Amino acid sequence: MAYSEHPGLRTPDEPMLVRVFAAYTVSATVWLLLATFVGLILALKFSYPDLFTAPAFSFGRLRAIHTNGTFYAWASPALIGLALFVAARSSGTGLYSASLAWVALALINVAAICGTVALDLGYNAGDQEYREWLWWVRAILAFALVLTAWNLIGTVASRRDEDLYLSNWYTIGAVLWTIIVLIVALLPWYQVGLGQVAVQGYFMHNAVGMWFTPLALGVFYYALPKLLNRPIYSYSLGILAFWTNLVFYPILGAHHFLFSPLPWWLQTLAIVFSVAMLVPVIGGSANFLLTMVGQGHRMHRSPAMFILVGVLAYLFGSAQGTVEALRSLQPVWHLTNYTVGHSHLTMYGFVTFAIWGGVYALLPQATGRRAPDLAIGIHFWLSTIGVIIYVLSLSVGGTEQGLDWMRGAPFIQSVVDQAPYWLWRAIGGGLMFAGHLVFAFNVSLMVWGGLAEQAADRRAAGVPA
């Protein structure tokens, strides 16, 4: 691939940046395939519980492989690759250090391989969701984030403009905060019995809300103006959302343990801030949606469609989270499949679609190669229809499950009643996975072949470089 010949080139060290961005995306995509293939097996096991009965394929082990794999081996490196690219481009410079980026990527992969293999052999850190990887594996991951923070800060520190573009607030902030999240979750001294319940409530939510949410929003703030060739609707609304998200989000973790023996005030505080979260969520989504208004012609057949789905899922998923946290509704939905639907609306509909929007928008600019619109469209519709089926079936099924419990039906009734919804979930999951295969194909075109990216310069007013 001749990096030097395409119009995306801005600085002499560009080829390195392009190679780094492409490598992060490729690595993440491989893990996406693996982790969601595992997800598909899990989904099938609800309908065919005796499918693949062997220790290495058992539900209890594969589930953690799926969640940690999608979090730390798919979404994290994909978003870090985007963040590095955005930092360099929006600062009008090259990457501060390619070596740091390579070492961090290698460490993430070492962690993902060790974590996955250990989980499959039955070694996990105590069934604590999203931190099942053994402590030393998570320490490697944390170290990779320290290197990444260093690299990102070094990159934006040598930017040309006085202002730090908003995307970098979100992405670099996310890396710095997540280092804290990971360290708090690692230290054992205050994680005994009920103390660990409190830390787990904190961790589950902050891992999602202080890591994936700001990274994905950072991608939106850069990729959307680029794609539509117009500045973001309101820069200051973006800043308001930044600070309110920062202050409100960390407080709502305990809403995963409502009605548990955790202190009642901690739960109440979590509920109050779950409602307050509507401020950054509505502020942020409105900002993106208003940027898109009237741009129908540019959205059509553009990666911006992925961003549209992402923004809508962010809006609905977060609003759903707020509603779920209310004490009057908790008894119906808590502990049911409804929650799993919510997780996929947010982690899939929002975060994963944000990554796709970012990759389809920016990777061609880097490599000068793009995938055909048809293939991108097929990926879009498979994943969109798939996730809609997934989330709808579990939302309806989870509600029925909760109502079964409330009317005092024998427990097994709630299992029997889920059967059709579980089957639909597997069908939705099958479509989603098929979409991932197309995505992987598209990534290979964007990196190693495909069509030449049009020379059209997408430099937008108000968006640095």
Place this chain on the structure above:
Amino acid sequence: MTAHNRNLVAILGGSTAVYLALAVMMGVLPGIWLSGTPPGPGVAPLTAEQAAGRAVYVSEGCAYCHTQQVRPLATDSGFGRPSAPGDFAYQTPQLLGSERTGPDLTNIGNRQPGTVWQFMHLYQPRSVVPQSIMPAFPWLFEVVDQPPQGESAVPVPKPFAPAQGVIVPGARARALVAYLLALKQPAWPLPAAISTAPGASPPGAAPAGFDAAAGARLFTSHCAVCHGAEGAGVPGVFPSLAGDPVVNAADPAEQIRTVLHGRAGKTINGATYAGAMPPFADQISDQQIADIIDHERSSWGNHAPLVTAADVAAQRAQP
């Protein structure tokens, strides 16, 4: 630092400092404070074998489908009394769980104390609960030609049994079941008003007659795991209740006493059963027992005189 980068430090440094403070406030401090929660009355540490079983539970990811937290909600009342902070004193890693694909296990040692049932269920859940979607854990067991001296094989029914040899629990299965049987909520000194004391039929209430829907529902939730939804049982392990002499006897005394106090080792219609029937005296009220018994006495071809809560109370009063 150049002047150029002052806003960089302000934004990133400022937000990170704010976040650090919040992380300490919402994560570390509650952790420190709650880690010191003292054990509640009657809450004891696990034995070495039970602890080993808990490690198997963690390693196999049972917690992804089973909670161990009883909420103070009507929904959860079947699982025991509401969990109290002191219940978790010896529970690290914590296993409260976030999803209830299967039932809560806080009190499973009281609800399902039969080792044989637990082994069969772990080896292949569908051998005892046909509708179950719980994974099978055959790798916790061993296939041998002959059970070792003094031990008996797990009576896995035909379609699930291996072609050759018999099933015996391995060390991990034994530890896991020891742990499950240890999951019993210690009684809790509750104010009388919310007491769920056994046999608490409201004083002075006249026998409400036979509530067929309640009887069927209670049978499904308390008895069907062993006797099957249609009362057919599992040959050699749990007796069939269809045509059973005790269920069809005109005098209900023995049936009532079996449900109240449990039973094991009896020869029924010339066959013996490997399972054991747990006592229900402490779990369900007289009225509920009467409803279940009447359900049995009028289902699956059985025809026998019905009983009332008063009959059950009379048997309960006997030593």
